[in-house]
Structure formats: structure tokens, C-alpha cells
Amino acid sequence: MSTTVAPDRETRKAKAPRPVVTDRARAENRLGQRLVAPAVVLMLIVTAWPMGQALYLSLFRYRLTAPDDREFVGLGNYWTVLTDQLFWQDTVNTLLIMIITVSVELVIGFTFAMVMHKIVFARGVIRTSILIPYGIVTVVSAYAWQFAFSLNNGFINGWLPFVPDDYNWFESHWPAMFAIMVSEIWKTTPFMSLLLLAGLAQISEDMIEAAKVDGATWWQRLYKVILPNMRAAIMVAVLFRALDAFRIFDNIFVMTKGAADTESSSFLTYRQVIEQVQLGLGSALSVLLFLSVLLIAFLIVRLFKVDLAQARGEG
Amino acid sequence: MSTQPRSLLRRARPALAVAGVLAVASGVLAACGGDDSSTGAADLVWYINPDAGGQDKIAENCTKQSNGEYSISTQVLPQDAGQQRIQLARRLAAGDPEIDIMSLDPPYTAEFAAAGYLAEIPSDLQSKFEDQAFKSAVDAATWDGALVVAPFWSNTQVLWYRKSFVEKAGLDMSKPVSWDQIITAAADNGGTVAVQANKYEGYSVWVNALVSGAGGEIAIDTEKGADATITIGSQAGEDAAKVVEELAGSSAAPSDLSVSNEGTAATSFASDSGAFMVNWTFIWNNYGEDRLDNDIGFAPYPETVQGEESRPPYGGIGLGVSAFSEHKDAAMKAIECLTTPENQGINAELTGNMPSSAAGYDYPPLAKLYDPKLLALFQQSLERAAPRTVSPYWSDMSGAILSTWHPPSGVGDNTPKESATFMEQVLQGESLL
Numbered sequence: 240m241s242t243t244v245a246p247d248r249e250t251r252k253a254k255a256p257r258p259v260v261t262d263r264a265r266a267e268n269r270l271g272q273r274l275v276a277p278a279v280v281l282m283l284i285v286t287a288w289p290m291g292q293a294l295y296l297s298l299f300r301y302r303l304t305a306p307d308d309r310e311f312v313g314l315g316n317y318w319t320v321l322t323d324q325l326f327w328q329d330t331v332n333t334l335l336i337m338i339i340t341v342s343v344e345l346v347i348g349f350t351f352a353m354v355m356h357k358i359v360f361a362r363g364v365i366r367t368s369i370l371i372p373y374g375i376v377t378v379v380s381a382y383a384w385q386f387a388f389s390l391n392n393g394f395i396n397g398w399l400p401f402v403p404d405d406y407n408w409f410e411s412h413w414p415a416m417f418a419i420m421v422s423e424i425w426k427t428t429p430f431m432s433l434l435l436l437a438g439l440a441q442i443s444e445d446m447i448e449a450a451k452v453d454g455a456t457w458w459q460r461l462y463k464v465i466l467p468n469m470r471a472a473i474m475v476a477v478l479f480r481a482l483d484a485f486r487i488f489d490n491i492f493v494m495t496k497g498a499a500d501t502e503s504s505s506f507l508t509y510r511q512v513i514e515q516v517q518l519g520l521g522s523a524l525s526v527l528l529f530l531s532v533l534l535i536a537f538l539i540v541r542l543f544k545v546d547l548a549q550a551r552g553e554g
Numbered sequence: 555m556s557t558q559p560r561s562l563l564r565r566a567r568p569a570l571a572v573a574g575v576l577a578v579a580s581g582v583l584a585a586c587g588g589d590d591s592s593t594g595a596a597d598l599v600w601y602i603n604p605d606a607g608g609q610d611k612i613a614e615n616c617t618k619q620s621n622g623e624y625s626i627s628t629q630v631l632p633q634d635a636g637q638q639r640i641q642l643a644r645r646l647a648a649g650d651p652e653i654d655i656m657s658l659d660p661p662y663t664a665e666f667a668a669a670g671y672l673a674e675i676p677s678d679l680q681s682k683f684e685d686q687a688f689k690s691a692v693d694a695a696t697w698d699g700a701l702v703v704a705p706f707w708s709n710t711q712v713l714w715y716r717k718s719f720v721e722k723a724g725l726d727m728s729k730p731v732s733w734d735q736i737i738t739a740a741a742d743n744g745g746t747v748a749v750q751a752n753k754y755e756g757y758s759v760w761v762n763a764l765v766s767g768a769g770g771e772i773a774i775d776t777e778k779g780a781d782a783t784i785t786i787g788s789q790a791g792e793d794a795a796k797v798v799e800e801l802a803g804s805s806a807a808p809s810d811l812s813v814s815n816e817g818t819a820a821t822s823f824a825s826d827s828g829a830f831m832v833n834w835t836f837i838w839n840n841y842g843e844d845r846l847d848n849d850i851g852f853a854p855y856p857e858t859v860q861g862e863e864s865r866p867p868y869g870g871i872g873l874g875v876s877a878f879s880e881h882k883d884a885a886m887k888a889i890e891c892l893t894t895p896e897n898q899g900i901n902a903e904l905t906g907n908m909p910s911s912a913a914g915y916d917y918p919p920l921a922k923l924y925d926p927k928l929l930a931l932f933q934q935s936l937e938r939a940a941p942r943t944v945s946p947y948w949s950d951m952s953g954a955i956l957s958t959w960h961p962p963s964g965v966g967d968n969t970p971k972e973s974a975t976f977m978e979q980v981l982q983g984e985s986l987l
Contacts, residue, residue, distance in 0.1 A: 300983050303647050304669040304946065305779070316983075323986045390809055391818065405809040410961060498753035498812070498960060507986065513640055515950060515987055516647075 290529070297523035303516035316523035326507065326524075330531075333503040335416070337484040337535075340423045344480060345473070347424070348431030355432065356439045373429035381493035384422035388494075415499040422490050427483065431476050438472020439465070474543035481539060482532055504528050596624040596881035598888055600655040601642065603871060604633050608901035609657065615900070616891040624884040626655070626892075635659040635755055639949070646671040646876060654879040655889060657871045658703055660694035660941055661755070661948045666874065667697040668779070668946035673875040673882045675701055679890060686895065688933075690868045691910040694941035698777060703872030704893045705910035707901055710935040711763070711832050711867045713853045719745050719829040720851065727853050732860040733764075733797040736830045740806035745829025747806045748819035751798075753960045756815055758952040759867045759942065760832070761959055764794030766865035766940035767858030772955070773977075776945035780981040784974045786955070791970030793858050795959075798969075802962035812961040832856070834869060835932055836906035838924070852928055855935060865940035870910060908932055953987045954980045 297316055301309045320326050355366050372380065387393045388408040396404050408414045442465060450464045466473070488505040495501045497510070508528055512521030602609040613626040631638040639662045645653060646666070658666060666672050675683070680701040684692050691705035713731070720727050723739040740747050750756030765772055770790020773782045785791075801807050806829070808814060808822040816833055820840050823831035831837075832855060841850060855866035873892060875885040891897065898909035899917020909915055915929055942948060958973035959965055979985035 304643055304665050304671075306647075306669070308779075319984060320986060325986045391821065407809055407812065410812045410963070496753055510953075511986065514636065515953065516640075516643060517983075520983065520986065 293522040293525050295522075296518050297526050299519040301517075301519040303518055312519070316520050317527070319520065320523050320527060325502075326504075328500060329502045329504050329507045332416070332501065333485055333487065333505075336420060336423065336487055336503065337481055340420050340427070340484050341477060341480050343420075343424050344428045344431045345477065347428050348476070349435055351428065351432035352435035352439050355436050369432060370429045372426050373433070375426065377426055377489045378493055380426045381422055381490045384418065384425070384490075385494045388418045409495055409499060412500045415495050415501045419487075419490050419494055419501060422494065423484065423487065426490075427480060431480055434476035434479065435469070435472060438469040438476075441472070442468045470543060474539065477543070478536060478539045481535060485532060485535055486528075504531065595620075595622050596884035598624050598626045598654040598879075598881055598885055599652060600626050600628050600657070600888075600892075601631050601653055602628045602657045603635070603638055603659070604630050605901075605905045605907065608903075608905035608907065611904060612892055612897040612900055615897060616888055619891060620887070624881065624888055626888055631657070635662075636949075639665075642666070643669075643671070646878065649878045651876075651878045651880050653876045654881055654885045655892075656874050656876065657706070658874050660868065660870060660872065660944075661952065663695060663703050663872055663874070664697040664776070664944045665946040665948065667702040671874075671877055672702050673877045673879065673885070675704070675875070676886060679704075679886060682890070683893065686893075686911040686913060688910060688912070688936040688939075690936055690939035690941055691870065691872075694868055694870070694944065695872045697944060697946075703874040704889045706871045706873045706893050707898060707905075707907040708910035708936055708939075709834050709836070709869035709907060710932060710939045711759075711834055711855055711869075712931055712935055713856050714823060714831045714833060714837065715851045715853065716745075716823075716829055716846070717849050717851045719743065723829075727851060730854050730857055730864065732857040734800065734860065736856055737797075737801050737804050737806050740829045741804045743829070744827060745806060746808045746822055746825075746827050747801055747829065748808055748814065748822040748831035748833070749801070749811070750815050750819055750833075751811050751960070751962045752813045752815050753956050754815065755952060757960060758955045759869070761794060761798070761955050762942050763855065763865060763867040763940065764797050764858045765790050767855075767862070768793035769859075769862065770794075772943045772951055773945060776943060776947075779946055780983075782945060782947065782981070784951075784977045784981075786977065787971040787974030790858075791974070792967065795965050795967065795969045797858055798959065798962050798965040802965060807962075812963065835908050838928065839906045852931055854931065854938075863938065865938055866935045868936070868939035868941040871907070908936075910936075947981055950980050950987060951977055957987060 298311060298313055299309055300312045300315070351369050355362075355369060358365050375383075388395050390396060390405055390407050395408070396402050396406050406414075408418045446464055446468070447460055450460045455463065486505050487503045488509065491497060491501055491503055491506050492509075497506050502510075504524075505528065508521060508524040511517045511524055515521070600609070600613055610628055613628050617625045631641060638657075638659065642653070642656055642658075643662075643666070647669070663672075683695075683701055683704045687695070687705040688708055690710075691708045692701065695701050695703045695705050713736070715727060715736075720739070723743045723745070725731065725735065725739045737747055739745070749760055751760065762772060765786060768790035770785060770788050770793075772786045773784050776782045802811060808819075810818055810822070814822070816837065819831050819833055820837055822828055823833075824841065824846055838845075838850075838852075855864040857864045873889040875882055875889060879885050893910070895909065895911050895913035896917060898911060898914035899920060902908050902914065903917065903919045903923065909917070912933060915933055920929065943951060945951065954977035955973060958976050959969055976985060980987045
């Protein structure tokens with residue numbers, strides 16, 4: 240059986256004749272530009288200026304509490320960072336957290352989305368219950384999970400067979416990473432399922448009905464009809480969550496403070512800029528973090544081959 | 555045209571609105587700080603570390619005693635000393651005049667002084683503070699040959715033990731004991747030795763005490779700033795690593811060793827297997843009137859090397875005046891008042907944070923609250939205490955220790971040398987921390 244996908248809007252648009260721009264449309268366009276101008280200026284002040292400042296600072300060896308020792312080092316800070324084992328270790332940690340949590344969230348989130356989509360009784364209650372973790376502040380959920388895994392007052396050790404009661408989850412790398420990822424997954428799966436639910440709701444029942452009539456099994460309908468038609472929604476969900484997961488900070492800050500080599504790239508940047516007040520090195524890290532986020536966004540968009548404007552329902 | 559003035563007005567409206575908002579805001583902000591012009595008293599703002607009300611009480615006392623010269627209000631800083639440093643440093647780096655007096659943790663005093671955040675204390679006041687305070691308190695408050703903060707309260711660690719346990723183990727606590735002795739005694743008798751070994755400042759405190767106890771230092775020539783000579787890789791560092799390694803590999807290590815702090819150590823000590831603990835003076839008040847059925851004993855801090863007198867950790871708070879304060883003279887008078895032995899005593903009575911001067915210990919209510927032998931031990935410990943390396947780069951040094959010495963189970967023979975190399979690289983900006 241072949242894959243059934245709704246016709247691509249992009250192709251339809253390409254074939255349509257180029258619309259004539261009227262004076263009225265042009266005037267409205269100008270008005271629109273004037274209306275967004277203050278917001279754009281504000282955005283430039285609060286985002287572009289600090290970004291430019293970070294770029295500039297990253298070229299100096301500069302410690303906030305030793306302003307007299309400020310020294311221009313060119314790309315020296317970038318060299319220090321990129322040749323440092325800690326940077327790569329933290330990058331690997333961050334990527335691992337991103338890949339594992341987003342994959343697990345995608346599977347669980349999809350199941351939840353199906354449940355929320357199909358459920359006929361107590362729909363409101365079930366949808367709300369699934370969304371509760373997302374409504375909880377991350378710091379609160381991180382503390383809750385830290386207490387749960389704690390060997391002094393936690394319940395996880397008692398519940399899990401083969402785990403001794405005095406097992407310290409935060410002593411070594413993998414168990415600590417596991418605890419952090421569990422907290423992250425619990426907290427953000429509802430967000431994933433919400434985005435996927437929106438995608439599910441967009442699939443025409445007719446297509447599924449037609450596949451059913453053609454004799455497609457449940458799995459075939461899922462793989463050949465539902466998933467391909469949800470590609471844009473899945474991409475948005477994966478993109479948002481991946482970028483979010485790549486910037487993970489609060490769970491680690493609360494649960495381990497970066498101990499047991501559980502530090503992420505954001506946490507490393509925070510420590511350099513805020514704790515060590517190394518504005519130069521920290522700014523270099525911030526710039527690299529920003530570039531990494533851009534790269535990940537680019538790769539995900541390329542991987543799913545979806546037009547972002549189309550995914551947002553524009554065009 | 556008749557419509558022109560109106561359209562001009564319409565165009566000017568947003569600008570007028572902004573001007574109006576600014577005018578109101580500036581009025582409101584102006585009312586927030588500065589002198590209390592009705593009384594002529596300088597309004598001093600004192601940034602304090604959280605406590606049980608001791609600092610508020612003496613701020614009130616000094617305000618009364620100043621006869622209207624100044625009034626002190628307090629603002630509470632975060633609980634964590636590192637966060638206190640960050641908040642103050644960021645505001646002072648921006649030249650914030652709203653901070654007049656601050657309660658500073660000793661390890662960050664040198665950093666603030668070197669950065670020019672602290673107003674110079676007049677020499678007569680410096681001499682007065684130096685004369686009244688314990689030597690360790692003066693050492694921790696001195697940078698570049700001058701006293702930069704007024705020692706306010708001083709803390710030290712002692713060895714706490716369960717009397718029933720040492721009786722069972724047959725350990726003579728009337729003489730100083732070494733780390734090796736207590737670890738062995740605890741391991742042989744099913745007990746634990748509680749310390750602070752989470753990845754936080756408390757662990758650096760322990761490592762510093764162990765290194766100092768073996769006659770060494772983490773760094774020397776610290777006046778050279780980032781070019782200080784790192785000496786943690788010396789024999790003293792190796793002796794310290796041996797202690798950490800011995801405890802981490804022994805059954806005397808509590809299961810939560812790698813995440814233990816002052817609070818969890820206190821809990822481990824109170825549990826059935828609790829035998830020994832090193833912890834600050836205030837922990838005495840943690841166990842209520844009952845003191846675990848009167849089972850808590852205390853002794854000098856354990857020796858790193860048997861027979862060599864220990865150097866207990868030093869902690870506490872010094873009072874500094876901000877270089878950006880608009881009321882420096884009044885603030886100097888205020889810190890003189892806040893650190894009188896009597897006020898140190900009142901603070902100790904309310905908070906358990908002990909005085910930084912021998913005279914403060916004479917405050918009568920303290921004798922009712924504490925066993926006289928314990929008060930004597932605290933003072934003896936403060937005389938011997940080793941402050942953390944006084945350097946503007948202590949936070950980097952401490953971070954480098956935590957990166958290489960944590961978790962305690964990973965500490966081995968090479969750890970001191972590795973940490974020395976790493977610390978040098980960090981100070982030179984060649985390595986990330």
C-alpha cells in the first residue's frame with residue numbers, strides 16, 4: 240500500500256498566478272509595518288544589543304571582579320573552550336539528554352495524544368489530568384523528583400525491586416542522569432502530546448476511513464496515513480522540545496548542581512558567567528550555545544523536510 | 555487649517571504619556587532611598603545573610619544608640635553563600651549606591667577588597683577590630699596588609715561524637731584524635747563518620763582543613779592574584795587525600811557521603827549508626843534540650859596526621875562598608891557599634907553564631923546556653939582555625955577543588971597533583987571550570 244498524504248499546499252501555491260498587489264493592500268502593508276515597528280525596536284534593544292555585547296565580550300579575557308586585568312584575546316576564549324574536555328563532555332551530556340528525552344517523550348506523548356483524541360468518556364478530566372505535570376513549575380517538579388530519588392526520604396528505592404534501600408542515585412553519572420531525564424520526561428511529555436494532538440485533529444477522518452475500506456490494518460493506517468499526515472505537527476513538536484531539552488538547566492541545577500558529571504552546556508555557561516563571573520569565557524560559551532541551537536533547529540527542519548510556514552498553517 | 559493643532563496634539567500624546575509616566579516614576583523612586591530628611595538621620599541598608607533574627611536585633615539596638623545619627627534597616631541575602639557573593643558582586647560591579655553595609659563570608663572578602671568594592675576602614679578602627687578579634691578572624695578579614703571588614707561572628711568546626719559509641723569502641727576522647735583513629739573506630743563498630751562532601755563550598759572547607767592540618771596550604775603568594783603559587787599538590791595535599799580516600803572507601807562512610815551537607819550530616823549523626831561528625835558550632839542547638847539523650851560529646855577537630863595539631867575550619871561573617879555607599883562615615887560608625895563584644899554576644903545568643911572575639915564570649919547569657927567546656931573548646935578551636943586561602947581567586951580555587959576532589963570515592967594518590975595542575979590552568983584562563 241502506498242503512503243497517503245494530503246496535497247502539498249506549497250505545490251498548489253506555486254501553480255497559482257501571482258496575485259496583483261492593490262494600492263489598498265500596499266497601504267495596509269505599510270500600516271502593518273508601522274504598527275510592528277515599536278515592537279521590532281524593542282526586540283532589537285532587548286535581544287540584539289545583548290547578543291552583540293556578548294559577541295564583543297567573548298573576545299576579551301575579562302573577570303567582573305578584576306576589571307583592571309581586562310585584556311583583548313581575540314578568538315582565544317573560543318580556542319580555550321573548544322579544546323577543553325569539559326566543554327565536550329557537557330555537550331555530549333546535553334545531546335544525550337536531548338535525544339533520549341525527546342525520543343521517549345515522542346512515543347509516550349503520541350500515545351497520550353491518541354488517548355486524548357479518541358477518548359469518548361470523561362474527556363475533559365482525562366485531558367486535564369494528562370496536562371497537569373506541564374502546569375507545574377520545573378523547579379518544583381525537579382525538587383519533587385529529587386526527593387523521590389533521595390535515599391534519605393525518597394520512595395523510589397523502596398518501590399523498585401533489586402535496588403537496595405540505601406542506593407544513592409546521585410553518586411555516579413548514569414543513575415544521576417537517569418533521575419534527571421525521568422524528571423524532564425515527566426514534566427514535558429504533556430507539552431509534546433498537546434502539540435501532537437493538534438496534528439492528530441487535523442487529519443481528515445475520510446482518509447482513515449478510505450484506508451479502512453481498502454483493508455488497511457490498524458498498524459498500516461498508523462504508519463501509512465496518520466503519521467505521514469502529521470509530519471508537520473511532529474516536526475514542530477520535536478523542534479520545540481529538542482531546543483528546549485538542549486537548553487536544559489533547572490532540573491540539573493536543582494537535582495545535582497552539576498555533580499557526578501551531569502552538567503549541561505547551559506549549566507556550564509551559567510557557572511562561567513554568573514558564578515565565576517568570567518564574562519569573556521562565559522560570553523564565548525553563550526555564543527557557541529546560540530550557534531548550537533541554530534544548528535539543531537536547521538538540522539531538524541532539514542530532516543523532516545517541512546516548510547515552517549506551512550506547519551504554522553500559513554501560506 | 556483648523557484640524558492641525560488637534561492632530562499635533564494627537565501626535566504629541568504618546569510623548570506626553572511617556573513624560574508623565576517618567577515624572578511619576580521618578581517621584582516614586584526618589585521616595586525609596588536616601589536620607590530621611592525629616593530627621594536628618596542617614597538611612598543605612600545592611601545586606602545580611604539569613605539568620606534567626608540576631609542581626610535584626612542588633613541593627614535595632616545600634617539605631618537606638620546612635621541618637622538619630624543613622625538608622626539601619628536590613629535586607630536578606632540568599633541562604634547559599636555563593637549566591638550571596640553573586641548577588642552582591644553584580645550589584646557592586648554596577649556601582650549600586652543602595653548597599654551601605656554587607657555581611658560578607660570570609661572566602662569572598664579578598665575578592666571584594668581587590669575589586670575595590672569595599673570602603674577603606676579608618677586605621678584607628680582597624681586597630682580596634684584587630685585587637686578585639688581572634689587571630690583567625692583577623693587573618694580572614696585582612697587583604698593586602700589592611701583589615702577590610704570588621705570581624706562580626708566567627709564559626710569553627712569541632713568533632714562531635716556519640717558518648718555511648720566511643721565507650722563501646724574504647725576510644726579515649728580526652729586526648730586529640732586523628733581522622734584515621736575515628737574512621738577505624740567507626741568502621742570496626744558499625745558506626746559512621748559524617749562530614750560535608752557534597753559538591754559545594756562545604757567540601758572545599760573540609761579539604762582546606764585537612765591540608766592545613768597537615769601543615770600545608772592550598773596556595774601561597776596569593777597577593778599575585780591569578781599568578782599565585784599553587785601548593786595543594788604537596789605532601790600536605792597527599793595527606794589530606796589519604797583521609798578522604800580512607801573514609802570514602804570505608805564502611806564508616808554514610809551512604810549519602812557524596813551529597814552530604816551540614817544538615818544531612820546532622821541527620822546521619824542522629825541516626826542509630828551515628829558515631830562521629832565534624833560540623834559547625836551552631837549544630838549544638840540542632841538537637842533540642844535533650845541532645846540525643848545527653849549522648850553528644852565534643853572534642854577538638856581531628857588531626858590529619860597523628861600527633862600534628864589540627865587546623866579546624868574557619869567560617870563566619872565580617873561586616874564591610876560598600877565603596878559606593880553615600881553614607882560611608884555613618885556606615886563605619888554603624889559597623890563599630892554592630893561588632894561590639896556585647897552585640898556579638900546578643901547575636902550569638904539569638905542565632906548560635908558565635909562571637910569573633912574572646913570578650914564576646916563573656917556575654918553572660920551564653921554561659922547559660924552552652925556548656926562552659928564547649929565555649930572553651932570553641933575559643934580554643936578559633937585560635938587554631940585556618941581560614942580558607944585568602945585570595946581574590948578563592949572561588950576559582952574552590953571550584954577547581956570541587957571538580958577534581960568530587961566525588962570523594964574518586965579521590966586517590968594523584969588527586970592533589972591533578973588538582974594543582976588544573977587549578978593553575980583555571981587561574982590562567984586556560985581551562986574551563
